[in-house]
Amino acid sequence: MSGNRTIYLPLGGAGEIGMNAYVYGYGKPGEEELILVDLGVTFPDMDTSPGVDLIFPDIAWLAERKDRLKAIFITHAHEDHVGGVGHLWERLGAPVYARAFTANIARRKMDEHGLKPEYVQTASAWPETIEVGPFTVGFLPISHSIPESSALVIDTPDGRFVHTGDFKIDLTPVVGEAFDRALWEDVAKTGVKALICDSTNVFSAHEGRSEATVGPEIERLLSEAKGMVVATTFASNVARLKTLAEAGKRAGRSVVLLGRAMRRMVEAAVETGVLRDFPATMPIEEAGQIPRENLMLIVTGSQGERRAASAQLARGKHHGIEIGDGDLFLFSSKTIPGNERGVIRIINMLSERGVDVVDDSAGRYHVSGHANRPDLEAMQDITDPQMVVPMHGEHRHLREHTKMAQARGRQGVLAVNGTMVDLSGNEPKVVDFVETGRTYLDGSIKVGALDGVVRDRIRMALNGHATVTLVLDEEDEPLGDPWVDLMGLPETGRSRQPLTEVLEESAAAALGRAGKKVLKDDDALEEALRRAVRNGAQDEIGKKPEVTVVVSRLS
Numbered sequence: 001m002s003g004n005r006t007i008y009l010p011l012g013g014a015g016e017i018g019m020n021a022y023v024y025g026y027g028k029p030g031e032e033e034l035i036l037v038d039l040g041v042t043f044p045d046m047d048t049s050p051g052v053d054l055i056f057p058d059i060a061w062l063a064e065r066k067d068r069l070k071a072i073f074i075t076h077a078h079e080d081h082v083g084g085v086g087h088l089w090e091r092l093g094a095p096v097y098a099r100a101f102t103a104n105i106a107r108r109k110m111d112e113h114g115l116k117p118e119y120v121q122t123a124s125a126w127p128e129t130i131e132v133g134p135f136t137v138g139f140l141p142i143s144h145s146i147p148e149s150s151a152l153v154i155d156t157p158d159g160r161f162v163h164t165g166d167f168k169i170d171l172t173p174v175v176g177e178a179f180d181r182a183l184w185e186d187v188a189k190t191g192v193k194a195l196i197c198d199s200t201n202v203f204s205a206h207e208g209r210s211e212a213t214v215g216p217e218i219e220r221l222l223s224e225a226k227g228m229v230v231a232t233t234f235a236s237n238v239a240r241l242k243t244l245a246e247a248g249k250r251a252g253r254s255v256v257l258l259g260r261a262m263r264r265m266v267e268a269a270v271e272t273g274v275l276r277d278f279p280a281t282m283p284i285e286e287a288g289q290i291p292r293e294n295l296m297l298i299v300t301g302s303q304g305e306r307r308a309a310s311a312q313l314a315r316g317k318h319h320g321i322e323i324g325d326g327d328l329f330l331f332s333s334k335t336i337p338g339n340e341r342g343v344i345r346i347i348n349m350l351s352e353r354g355v356d357v358v359d360d361s362a363g364r365y366h367v368s369g370h371a372n373r374p375d376l377e378a379m380q381d382i383t384d385p386q387m388v389v390p391m392h393g394e395h396r397h398l399r400e401h402t403k404m405a406q407a408r409g410r411q412g413v414l415a416v417n418g419t420m421v422d423l424s425g426n427e428p429k430v431v432d433f434v435e436t437g438r439t440y441l442d443g444s445i446k447v448g449a450l451d452g453v454v455r456d457r458i459r460m461a462l463n464g465h466a467t468v469t470l471v472l473d474e475e476d477e478p479l480g481d482p483w484v485d486l487m488g489l490p491e492t493g494r495s496r497q498p499l500t501e502v503l504e505e506s507a508a509a510a511l512g513r514a515g516k517k518v519l520k521d522d523d524a525l526e527e528a529l530r531r532a533v534r535n536g537a538q539d540e541i542g543k544k545p546e547v548t549v550v551v552s553r554l555s
Contacts, residue, residue: 003028005424006158008196008415011436012057014391014398015416017200017336018042018080019438021057022163022391025068026134026156029431033133034065036072036092037152037163041083044440045338050457054441056084057417058449061434063091070132073123073139074098075165076149077105077268078236085120086113087441096120097130099139100272101148108264126153126187140187141177143170145211145369146236147274148177158424159193162383166198166392168368169375172212175239175275181382188383194423195385199393199401200370208372209363215243217364218332222251227326228292229253232302232310233333235261237369238269240332241298245279248296254282258309258319259300284319297321302333304342314349325354332365376401380408387411387428389421456546464488464545466537468507468529471552476519479554482507482529486545493540506536522551 006026013020019042025032039059044052062069072094074082085096086109098106100122107117123130129138134157139150144166154161169179201208222229229248233240241262248255257263269275287295301308310329312318323329329350335343347357360366371379380388388410390401398414405412413428415421420432438449447453466489470482484503493499510532518524526549534544 004157005029005032005422006156006161006193007032007420007431008161008194008389008423009061009420009434010391010415010417011059011062011434012040012042012417013038013080014393014419015395016042017392017394019055019057019084020081020392021059021062021084022196023062024135024154024156024161024163026158032068033135034062034069035132035135035137035154036062036069036094038075038081038165039072039084039088039092040078040080041087042080048458049440049454050461052440052442052454054083054087056088056439056441056446058435058437058439059088059091061436066092066094069094070135071130071137072096073137073152074102074106075139075152075163076144076146077102078146078166081166082106082109085109086111086115087446089113089115089119097123097137099123099125099148099150101146101268101274104268104272105265108268125150126183129153129155140184141180142167143173143176143179144168145234145239147175147238147269148272153187160187160190161194161196161423162187162192162385163196163391164198164379166200166370167375167379168208168371169378170208170210172210173239174211174215175242175269184382192383192385194387194389194428195380195383196389196391197376197379197401198371199376199390199397201368201372202376202390202393202397202401202404204368204372205374206372208375209367211239211243211367214240214332214365214367215247218244218247218330219250221328221330221358221365222247222253222296225251225328226293227328228295228297228323229328229330230297230299230310230313230323231330231332232299233331233366234302235259235265235300237333238265238275240366241266242275242278244296244298244332245281248298249279251296253294253296254287254290255279256284256287256295256297257281258284258297262298262300284321288320292327301346302331302343303336303339304344304346306342311346314346314353323350323353323355327355329355329357330365331357331359334360334366334368373404376404377408380405380410385410386426387413387423389413389415389423389428391415460488460546463543466503466533466545466547468503468533468547468549469552470507470511470525470529470550471554472519473554476516476553478511478519482511484533489537489545490541493537495540499537499540502540503533503536506532525549525551 009023020038299309301310388405402412418436
């Protein structure tokens with residue numbers, strides 16, 4: 001034994017869907033040279049992260065070892081894999097490698113943060129490889145719902161590891177590379193020590209459908225549409241954008257792309273040569289001159305995002321275009337769990353305008369970009385790995401995928417974020433646990449999950465806020481009674497008196513009970529007033545607000 005080991009450590013993306021970040025290392029324990037696979041984001045919601053703009057994995061463990069980090073590899077250009085590159089790169093400082101389309105998107109992100117785009121290097125597809133430290137890494141083409149997705153073939157002195165990235169087995173993906181079984185079998189011929197594999201659709205038992213099956217269904221729908229057609233999908237699904245645009249053209253409609261993210265993706269796909277012959281589109285400014293029955297808009301906002309084009313249309317006019325009675329709105333997408341409320345809100349707003357809404361509940365107008373269970377089984381058969389390490393999924397997905405691997409006679413390991421696994425031997429061994437968590441982008445500042453900022457904001461949102469102000473003279477005697485200002489609380493409570501006055505009486509009573517010792521001690525005084533106001537509010541309105549006490553002393 002050399003005393004070296006190969007480790008795998010997810011910092012994000014294992015036990016959740018989003019903010020993917022996976023560390024691989026090789027070397028002596030505690031001295032391993034490291035690479036990072038993907039650096040993504042996840043998106044906030046009002047329930048758990050109000051006011052937050054983006055959420056990143058906590059990369060503190062890796063940042064502390066940046067001298068050992070040799071490179072960052074990005075498998076594809078979805079936000080949950082590339083979205084953190086611009087925000088977090090300075091803390092890591094290692095070269096970023098990605099294929100042309102992904103590199104194009106990553107460079108734009110670096111540029112937005114004033115970082116040099118040349119820190120991102122364009123990699124070619126397998127069989128070309130990149131050597132960094134003890135690793136030889138190759139980008140192995142695989143089909144997914146965005147162009148140029150790749151698995152990574154990671155060779156170390158301990159053997160060959162295959163990190164699938166996000167994938168499905170699609171032989172006719174419309175845009176991007178078809179799944180090449182012979183190529184994959186060739187890569188697996190030398191033996192695969194561990195398959196680190198996407199788990200998103202492990203519970204879907206049916207065969208996955210190809211992207212090519214969506215086009216005819218959309219064309220049939222468009223041929224029956226009488227008014228204007230508006231369709232939404234994921235901006236990054238360039239194949240679907242092409243399918244929608246071509247269907248619109250064949251139905252005799254002028255096509256408008258609406259939404260910055262969508263135009264950016266199409267531009268990147270054209271610039272890097274992965275998208276050819278995309279149908280000509282029309283600027284939104286000219287759309288008003290086209291008869292409604294000859295117009296098709298392809299818009300952002302498939303997940304109910306409040307500021308996206310679909311929400312703007314649902315609320316009223318957008319760029320002079322109004323959607324209404326007899327028009328058709330198509331969701332050519334699935335709703336990601338957690339986004340249901342936003343999507344249903346938009347569907348209802350459209351319904352109120354007389355718009356016919358078609359979603360994908362029947363499974364006709366969208367196919368997933370992720371491998372269903374039969375595809376996952378096929379991937380195991382093709383690569384024939386000694387071990388299977390499920391990633392990219394919530395805990396339930398990882399657990400089910402681990403059980404599936406074991407039922408097929410393979411070693412499986414359930415490794416959620418922070419679980420360090422030694423993959424060197426004949427079975428995976430959990431050797432350490434690393435503190436992981438989330439970092440919030442709040443406005444322009446990054447805050448840690450344990451900093452209390454978001455927790456305090458949730459408490460204010462749930463409970464409302466009261467400010468108590470008190471002035472004391474040089475003798476530590478109150479100058480008048482304390483006064484109270486309220487935010488986010490009702491004006492009157494049980495007694496039908498103004499709530500402000502009731503709480504001022506509670507604070508004054510607490511002040512009257514306070515002895516000289518308390519009046520001299522800011523902390524004790526603040527606590528007495530806080531408790532009095534909270535208890536007074538509990539009696540009056542049935543809830544305890546957050547309370548800020550301001551004590552001013554004249555000196």
